[in-house]
Amino acid sequence: MKFFVDTADIDAIAELNDLGMVDGVTTNPSLILKSGRDIMEVTKEICELVSGPVSAEVIALEAEDMIAEGRKLAEIAPNIAVKVPLTWAGLKACKTLSDEGNMVNVTLCFSANQALLAAKAGATFISPFIGRLDDLNIDGLDLIADIRTIYDNYGFETQILAASIRTANHMSECAKIGADVATAPPAVIKAMANHMLTDKGLDQFVKDAAQAGIKIL
Numbered sequence: 001m002k003f004f005v006d007t008a009d010i011d012a013i014a015e016l017n018d019l020g021m022v023d024g025v026t027t028n029p030s031l032i033l034k035s036g037r038d039i040m041e042v043t044k045e046i047c048e049l050v051s052g053p054v055s056a057e058v059i060a061l062e063a064e065d066m067i068a069e070g071r072k073l074a075e076i077a078p079n080i081a082v083k084v085p086l087t088w089a090g091l092k093a094c095k096t097l098s099d100e101g102n103m104v105n106v107t108l109c110f111s112a113n114q115a116l117l118a119a120k121a122g123a124t125f126i127s128p129f130i131g132r133l134d135d136l137n138i139d140g141l142d143l144i145a146d147i148r149t150i151y152d153n154y155g156f157e158t159q160i161l162a163a164s165i166r167t168a169n170h171m172s173e174c175a176k177i178g179a180d181v182a183t184a185p186p187a188v189i190k191a192m193a194n195h196m197l198t199d200k201g202l203d204q205f206v207k208d209a210a211q212a213g214i215k216i217l
Contacts, residue, residue: 001175002052004161004183008035008042010049012186017050024052026105026127026163026183028083029059040076047077055105055125057083058093066093074102081105081124086114091121098122105161112146119156125181130174131164140164141173148178168192 002023005013008031016022025046032039043056056076058069070082070093081103084090094104098121105125106118110133118126128147130140147160159180165171168191174182 001179002181003189004052004055004181005189006031006163006165006183006185008032008037008046009186010035010042010045013046013049016186016189021189022050022052024054024081024181024183025050026055026083026161028055028057028107043073043080044076047079050079052079053081053103053105053125054079055081055083055107057107061087061089063089063092063096066090067096070097070102070104071100079103083107083127086110086118091117094118094121094123098124107163110143112143112150115143115147115158115160116150119151119158123158125159125161127161127163127183129164130162130170131166133164134166141170141177144174144177144179168194 003021004024004026005016005022006026008027013022013025035042047054056073058066060066060069066084066089073082074080082097083105084093085108086106094106098104103124105127106123107127109115109126109128115126128143133140133143144162161181161183162174162179163183165182165184165188168188171182171184171192
């Protein structure tokens with residue numbers, strides 16, 4: 001499973017990228033706002049830092065405006081994936097932009113029917129939002145499984161990009177289900193390394209090494 005980092009924080013992306021933990025980046029207007037930087041400037045910098053897809057989201061609501069914004073975003077770098085919402089206008093924009101050879105990430109997906117429409121429209125990525133479904137007491141992981149079944153049934157090439165990841169457990173469950181990509185905040189990706197038994201074992205090793213007088217350097 002590929003790891004995309006869900007942030008516009010350049011330092012956080014660089015740290016994970018140096019460890020080989022970044023296959024791509026996803027951004028949205030909320031993350032751009034949090035970064036406090038110009039969307040074109042920060043997106044260009046991210047594209048120069050990572051070689052994989054970088055999702056940059058349109059803000060228009062009408063199809064023609066989305067297409068115009070998507071074309072402008074795509075000019076930033078060849079690894080831009082234009083991000084459009086899963087609305088009827090967004091699907092129209094997806095079809096046009098994908099036909100023009102652009103990567104398109106269709107976001108805000110909350111049902112298998114929506115994911116099926118996005119694949120038919122030529123989406124490169126479909127972004128089902130796990131955490132937001134969980135907030136409504138609906139198991140978001142079930143949606144990932146449903147989309148996986150549908151796409152496998154018909155050989156759709158659209159990649160399942162699990163989004164709204166809240167926990168390290170979400171990451172491992174998405175991998176077991178067969179999501180192609182999971183995008184998560186840097187803190188969640190780092191949390192995947194944590195386990196109380198690892199900490200306990202390491203503490204014991206350190207104590208035993210000190211008692212034995214072991215030195216390596």
